[in-house]
Amino acid sequence: MDVLVLVLILLGAANMVSNIVFYVIFSFRMKDVISGGVRRDNVMVITGLILIVFFLIGYLYIAIYTDASIIMALVLFFGSIFVTLAIMLLNRLVKTSKQRSLEVSQILISVIDSRAPSLHGHSLHVKNLMTVFYKHLPRSIKGDYNLISLEYAALFHDIGKLEMPIEILNKEGNLTEEEEAIMRTHPQVGVRLLRPIRSFDLIADWILYHHERVDGQGYYYKSADSIPVPSKIIAIIDAYSAITMGRVYSAPKTYEEAVEIIKSNAGIKYDEELVDIFLSIPKEEILACAPKLE
Secondary structure (H helix, E strand, O other), rough: HHHHHHHHHHHHHEEEEEEEEHHHHHHOOOOOOOOOOOOHHHHHHHHHHHHHHHHHHHHHHHHHOOOHHHHHHHHHHHHHHHHHHHHHHHHHHHHHHHHHHHHHHHHHHHHOOOOOOOHHOHHEEEEHHHHHHHHOOHHHHOOOOOHHHHHHHHHHHOOHHOOOOHHHHOOOOOOOOOHHHHHHHHHHHHHHOOOOOOHHHHHHHHHHOOOOOOOOOOOOOOOHHOOOOOHHHHHHHHHHHHHOOOOOOOOOOHHHHHHHHHHOOOOEEOOOOOOOHHOOHHHHHOOOOOOOOO
16 A cells, blocks of 8 residues: 555544544533433434444554555545534534523523512622632532533522512511511422423532532531532522622622621531632632623
């Protein structure tokens, strides 16, 4: 076999190996609340991987056992380039689709939050804080969770308040026991509202348990390790947002005041390790998460 022909085929084979790596990375990124959980899509992703591996075997077989022509070598080489471009395009389209979906969701949640003046911008604030928090998570935690899924959980954590009576949401004084019991149902209501979106099952528990405390005195009396890590993160950033944005019953406080309140509740309400991570985030990054409200 001509040296040039062999080189072209081997370069194509090497590129196909790279394509397999990129495709596997792409398939793992598909496992989030938007693109994950659909069996048909999972089958297609696996089928695509099998085909790329099959093509790689074909490249190696031709290089070892056949006397290929320069034309065949060029076809194989540029075929591998075509596969690369296809994977890159697919990755870009999926990424753009997810971004647009998130933007639309942010608009819808903003409309829901606007029912109560003190909640206006709160969910978007929590989502922004989640994005920054994720960036500072250690690899041991970050590797277990997908950023897109965490952002959606943060954005939709209070969607259950859509069915809460407006007079309770906007009440300036303390809630009665009956009103408090109604408010405590909003995580359950939120999960029910999101149930028709099957892929959101992935984040259902994260939303359901975002008012749990590590001392076991939360809404459902879960404690410590029985609380999902994303729920623990939401609990911290939800509290920070509520403290700094204020509520009808409480004036907004400064970053420093909010940090002190959260720090004083570490190990009681909030996970100590996650509080330490939150406190390690530069102040300017936290302040930049504040939503730009019109």
